[in-house]
Amino acid sequence: MPFSHFADRLTDAVKLKKTPLIVGIDPRTNQLPAELLDDNTGMAERFAKFGMAVIDAVADLVPAVKPQAAFFEQLGPAGCVAMASVVDYAVDKGLIVVMDAKRGDIGSTAQAYAAAYLGPKPESAWGCDCLTVNPYMGDDTLTPFVDAANRTGSGLFVLAKTSNPGSDWIQAQCEDDQPIYHLVADEIQRLSADNIGKSGYGNIGAVVGATYPEQLSELRERMPNTLFLIPGFGAQGGTASDVAGGLDENGLGGLINSSRGVIFAYEKDQYAKLNWQDAIRQAAVDTVDRIADGTSASRLR
């Protein structure tokens, strides 16, 4: 059985947890807590343990988590097994899982990626709620992902304007005064408007970086039915006022991602007195507060 409408499920989860914070699960070999290095297990098993511990620490605080596929793939097939465990664990805990894999390809290959990630098991192999997608190859290459998302009640976040310093290179190139990210944004809005849920949002979201606050506000207006995934908060320099423009007046319409700022909190002086899982939990609490203090997410409380 497919999921119900992704945007509605996400909106309900944001309301329930009273925050749009999504926690990125990016296990890094050189930043794992010392406790996980002590035992006799391989790195992939440590990644799985770490991911599950992060989930335990934040599951009642946030609506969603975002595993980063790259860090798991870095360990080969064993890392893929670990990634599957982490996804399963998050699903069991009632969290929405946004797989950050930035996939993109043509025709039947795109269908295969969609079948890999989008929708509950066994409709997809990994059983995720949502996938990040790269639009460079063309609007036709989005179609198989969009069809799968709408069919399975899952979601997409298509890269529109990313948070990195070089994102202007292609994304801000202009034809007739319209930058590429407008072209992509308008297509995403059109796709989302095709299947709007009770929340007012569609299943086809956009990645819009917190490091470009003016573009975030501009795109929020331009894409009224599109959910945003907003990276760049915290470690990449974005503040609550930078992300504020990405949410609607009710604190909805977007997920604000923090990865390193939460999951490696035990490396920070301010959390040094806590054990590592408590440090992660406290950093999540503090991040939720910072977002509420600086954005319309305060309305969720």
Added chain:
Amino acid sequence: MPFSHFADRLTDAVKLKKTPLIVGIDPRTNQLPAELLDDNTGMAERFAKFGMAVIDAVADLVPAVKPQAAFFEQLGPAGCVAMASVVDYAVDKGLIVVMDAKRGDIGSTAQAYAAAYLGPKPESAWGCDCLTVNPYMGDDTLTPFVDAANRTGSGLFVLAKTSNPGSDWIQAQCEDDQPIYHLVADEIQRLSADNIGKSGYGNIGAVVGATYPEQLSELRERMPNTLFLIPGFGAQGGTASDVAGGLDENGLGGLINSSRGVIFAYEKDQYAKLNWQDAIRQAAVDTVDRIADGTSASRLR
């Protein structure tokens, strides 16, 4: 120990096999040969068997193979295990492995993808010679891949102009009369020119589709030190004369990909009298001949 220079290894392999044909390994659940469906194994194991059988059929004929990650990922972690077996088997047979995964991400995430795929084991987890990469996120996001490629003697094929009907959507948008794919092409050429091997080519190649023959010739001139990976031949409609412009006057400088046209040859009437592995082999022989007859690859003979 890293590999030696990718472009030189590839050029030597093309000269040795006397063809620029690369065979795409795209296992599809509904197109496997009946013999593989008879036995009692799971789909992932069938994919591994199929991939290895394709390799056995073509290993002495072609310089390289290109596993398509999407089809393996579609089966979850078991599919990833199968993909690793296929890569290992191809490496053992002396073939160059281009992992077609179209990865792309920022900073340390891009580093993780590079560490996953680029370079021999244990320098990378999967031990591939080369990876396809998506440039949409920015020129800065290519740097970690480029650094890893040059450090490990592996290669990249960065998406420049792809073979699908919608590829113009972003790629042909113009600023100051220069389409995006020129912007990307010029950056790839610059990166390749930084580390040219004895072959005259660098490690940083470009994906340029066979379905746009004029652009292929234009980019061949524009990117004199850049290897091309040319998809779209055969099943996607490209002919030998369409791909001809992608090779240099010696039949070098590019790999011409065929996937479905070779690996599912047993579905075609012309090969119906052969067993499925012989059909694959004969289709590879015929494809090598078609490429030689219509391009400068004839000079390799």
